[in-house]
Amino acid sequence: MDDDALSAIERTNELLQQVLTKLSTTPATHAVFVDAGYVYAAAGRLVAGSEDRRSFELDAEGIIEAFIDKARASFPDSRLLRVYWYDGARRRIHTTEQERIAELPDVKVRLGNLNASRQQKGVDSLIRTDLESLARHRAISDAVLIGGDEDLVSAVEAAQGYGARVHLWGIEATDGRNQADPLLWEVDSQRTLDLDFCKPYVVRRAALEYGEHAPAPSRDDVHFVGARVAGGWLVSRGRDDLAELLPGHPYLPPGYDQELLVEAERLLGISLRGHADLRRSLRDGFWEHLRAQV
Numbered sequence: 001m002d003d004d005a006l007s008a009i010e011r012t013n014e015l016l017q018q019v020l021t022k023l024s025t026t027p028a029t030h031a032v033f034v035d036a037g038y039v040y041a042a043a044g045r046l047v048a049g050s051e052d053r054r055s056f057e058l059d060a061e062g063i064i065e066a067f068i069d070k071a072r073a074s075f076p077d078s079r080l081l082r083v084y085w086y087d088g089a090r091r092r093i094h095t096t097e098q099e100r101i102a103e104l105p106d107v108k109v110r111l112g113n114l115n116a117s118r119q120q121k122g123v124d125s126l127i128r129t130d131l132e133s134l135a136r137h138r139a140i141s142d143a144v145l146i147g148g149d150e151d152l153v154s155a156v157e158a159a160q161g162y163g164a165r166v167h168l169w170g171i172e173a174t175d176g177r178n179q180a181d182p183l184l185w186e187v188d189s190q191r192t193l194d195l196d197f198c199k200p201y202v203v204r205r206a207a208l209e210y211g212e213h214a215p216a217p218s219r220d221d222v223h224f225v226g227a228r229v230a231g232g233w234l235v236s237r238g239r240d241d242l243a244e245l246l247p248g249h250p251y252l253p254p255g256y257d258q259e260l261l262v263e264a265e266r267l268l269g270i271s272l273r274g275h276a277d278l279r280r281s282l283r284d285g286f287w288e289h290l291r292a293q294v
Contacts, residue, residue: 035147128155148179226285
């Protein structure tokens with residue numbers, strides 16, 4: 001072998017040694033990937049007995065801080081890159097709550113779409129994209145995934161293919177499991193967050209029932225509130241969005257109907273559950289205003 005070839009080999013070995021030295025001194029990095037829909041549903045069911053996020057309040061800032069603290073304890077020699085918070089929103093426009101979460105330090109909010117039935121669309125693909133990209137660029141060595149959908153298996157496989165370790169965290173289920181078996185089989189480790197962990201961050205919303213101190217409203221009062229809610233939705237959601245409901249009159253999709261009920265109860269300060277006549281007045285007021293304005 002001539003001198004030039006030997007020199008080239010020596011330079012290559014020197015560069016390789018420099019890379020290995022740099023890698024050995026680079027601190028490990030972890031990130032936390034949170035499927036917010038899973039957290040709301042699982043924590044709500046565990047603490048408040050309901051998966052409907054409108055029936056309880058979740059202290060998102062508090063539980064995110066708890067996730068960060070738990071991850072730091074799990075990876076003491078690693079630094080946090082950031083927390084990714086994946087949620088759904090109509091037309092991917094941040095809600096007020098999502099805006100507050102996005103303002104938190106070390107938190108990135110990523111939004112999928114939310115359809116008329118309040119089902120998230122596109123969240124799993126966002127998780128896969130971020131997990132795979134960060135692992136491919138060696139930006140993370142460990143990923144904490146908080147979710148339960150089987151569709152996340154491909155995200156786990158993609159990250160592991162680039163050398164990252166994926167740790168699945170779940171919230172204690174009231175019965176059976178709330179995470180898919182194929183997902184549990186694929187990850188590098190598992191952890192369950194129990195009732196004691198979740199309880200400080202979930203508060204059930206309580207509506208007053210009719211009684212001596214909460215007299216029943218009149219049908220006109222409830223009708224007016226239905227119109228008021230419709231007016232507010234026209235401003236916040238846009239006429240085109242709500243115009244999609246008109247062909248279905250007088251039927252209101254379950255997601256919208258439940259949201260209308262919760263908002264009306266908030267404005268009235270009492271519960272309308274079990275009072276079909278008042279709920280009809282509420283829907284009538286909603287439709288009347290909507291049809292007059294759109």
